[in-house]
Amino acid sequence: MATNPPPKLQVRSSENDRLKRLKETFISKFGLAPVFYARAPGRVNLIGEHIDYCGYAVLPMAIEQDILTAVSLNKTQVIQLANTNPLYPDFTSRISDIHIDKTKPLWHYYFLCGLKGIQEHFSLACPPGINCAVDGTIPASSGLSSSSAMVCCAGLVALEANKKTLSKVELAEICASCERYIGTEGGGMDQSISFLAEQGTAKLIEFNPVRATDVQLPDGAVFVIANCCVEMNKAATSHFNIRVMECRLAAKLLSKAKGLDWKRLLKLGDVHKEAGVTLEEMLATVEELLHPEPYSQQEICQCLGITLEELCTGILSQNTQDVTTFKLYQRAKHVYSEAARVLEFKDICDQTPAKAVQLLGELMNQSHVSCRDMYECSCPELDQLVDICLQSGAVGSRLTGAGWGGCTVSMVPNDKLDSFLSNVRESYYKTDARRAALETQSLFVTKPGGGAAVLLEV
Numbered sequence: 001m002a003t004n005p006p007p008k009l010q011v012r013s014s015e016n017d018r019l020k021r022l023k024e025t026f027i028s029k030f031g032l033a034p035v036f037y038a039r040a041p042g043r044v045n046l047i048g049e050h051i052d053y054c055g056y057a058v059l060p061m062a063i064e065q066d067i068l069t070a071v072s073l074n075k076t077q078v079i080q081l082a083n084t085n086p087l088y089p090d091f092t093s094r095i096s097d098i099h100i101d102k103t104k105p106l107w108h109y110y111f112l113c114g115l116k117g118i119q120e121h122f123s124l125a126c127p128p129g130i131n132c133a134v135d136g137t138i139p140a141s142s143g144l145s146s147s148s149a150m151v152c153c154a155g156l157v158a159l160e161a162n163k164k165t166l167s168k169v170e171l172a173e174i175c176a177s178c179e180r181y182i183g184t185e186g187g188g189m190d191q192s193i194s195f196l197a198e199q200g201t202a203k204l205i206e207f208n209p210v211r212a213t214d215v216q217l218p219d220g221a222v223f224v225i226a227n228c229c230v231e232m233n234k235a236a237t238s239h240f241n242i243r244v245m246e247c248r249l250a251a252k253l254l255s256k257a258k259g260l261d262w263k264r265l266l267k268l269g270d271v272h273k274e275a276g277v278t279l280e281e282m283l284a285t286v287e288e289l290l291h292p293e294p295y296s297q298q299e300i301c302q303c304l305g306i307t308l309e310e311l312c313t314g315i316l317s318q319n320t321q322d323v324t325t326f327k328l329y330q331r332a333k334h335v336y337s338e339a340a341r342v343l344e345f346k347d348i349c350d351q352t353p354a355k356a357v358q359l360l361g362e363l364m365n366q367s368h369v370s371c372r373d374m375y376e377c378s379c380p381e382l383d384q385l386v387d388i389c390l391q392s393g394a395v396g397s398r399l400t401g402a403g404w405g406g407c408t409v410s411m412v413p414n415d416k417l418d419s420f421l422s423n424v425r426e427s428y429y430k431t432d433a434r435r436a437a438l439e440t441q442s443l444f445v446t447k448p449g450g451g452a453a454v455l456l457e458v
């Protein structure tokens with residue numbers, strides 16, 4: 001029996017409008033009632049962007065918005081997927097023949113990733129067929145992890161359908177690796193917080209192995225999410241994987257220059273660990289050993305003493321092999337400085353000095369500047385929204401999630417909340433018809449929510 005598995009909660013669909021509607025949809029689709037439900041939440045990352053895949057701790061919290069799936073089993077060995085959102089068409093396939101196309105990030109592929117991950121983990125040759133109706137409340141491509149929540153929810157569905165148990169940590173690790181079937185080389189933040197979140201607390205998530213520590217956010221301020229309304233799907237473009245590869249190449253060049261085992265080392269965090277120095281010293285090492293001008297493929301091959309062929313097949317991912325230049329200095333500077341900001345953020349939350357809110361806000365602002373200038377994962381709309389949030393009374397504001405679109409997260413003193421919301425509405429949403437139409441789901445206060453769970457009707 002796995003220790004600390006996701007909880008099984010008892011629910012009554014008659015007392016919960018959303019469950020009731022989902023149950024009705026399920027019955028009209030499949031002609032019978034669901035036997036269980038599973039939910040997995042999205043997340044907002046407070047600080048620590050693009051460093052999980054470098055091995056560094058991050059500081060997210062789960063949000064209330066989630067993916068909820070109603071499930072029943074079938075004896076025909078098929079998977080039948082329906083979605084309450086008409087934009088996402090139904091899908092059917094044989095359950096033992098799951099195919100995920102990396103070139104097209106269709107909604108049901110995320111679900112299939114989770115199913116496949118569990119089937120492979122348990123080597124399930126003949127899993128039962130399942131009927132699923134999915135209902136999502138996380139705005140898609142908004143940096144709030146709707147895709148990972150889908151993968152996690154599907155993982156939990158498969159676990160329950162096959163009557164298996166796993167701990168939250170095992171599930172998080174499996175779901176982080178099976179999401180790579182879709183082609184993105186993400187870290188494990190989204191899946192870890194989706195399973196390990198607990199109501200009322202943010203979490204410091206560390207990796208290798210995955211660990212979560214409570215972080216009590218100070219009283220006196222709330223976190224507000226605002227979507228800039230530019231959609232970014234990290235599987236649809238190569239921005240995300242290029243950054244992962246730039247960090248990998250920076251790790252290799254730094255470790256080679258320091259006489260470490262560069263062939264084995266993949267992450268900037270591993271180089272730091274092996275070098276046995278502080279983050280500040282790693283920042284100095286970057287200054288000393290890397291240059292700010294972009295590196296060509298040829299220069300990288302020369303530094304590592306490898307051929308172009310070895311670079312492409314041995315180090316780069318499939319969708320980054322035609323990238324010709326890589327910014328290693330800027331990416332490594334961001335990663336080491338952001339890793340240090342996460343630890344400072346946690347220390348301030350633990351020690352609650354008099355100016356805690358102010359200090360946390362400053363760290364969030366520094367994080368945004370670094371994401372914008374060093375990691376280049378912002379966009380003009382995100383930058384404009386961050387500026388408006390700061391002018392509207394936030395003490396800190398930054399992009400959250402992968403970036404290149406999606407949401408900002410701002411820390412707003414309680415007494416400024418009302419004027420903050422009305423200012424942001426006027427200055428960002430009301431100025432544009434498309435944004436105005438999306439406003440209600442785009443601007444909201446958020447509190448740390450609970451993690452993934454199986455829901456059983458009593």
Ligand code: GLA
Pocket residue numbers: 045048049050051052053145148186187188189190401402
């Ligand atoms: C995406 C990935 C995460 C993380 C963030 C950026 O959400 O899935 O693993 O890398 O981007 O911090």
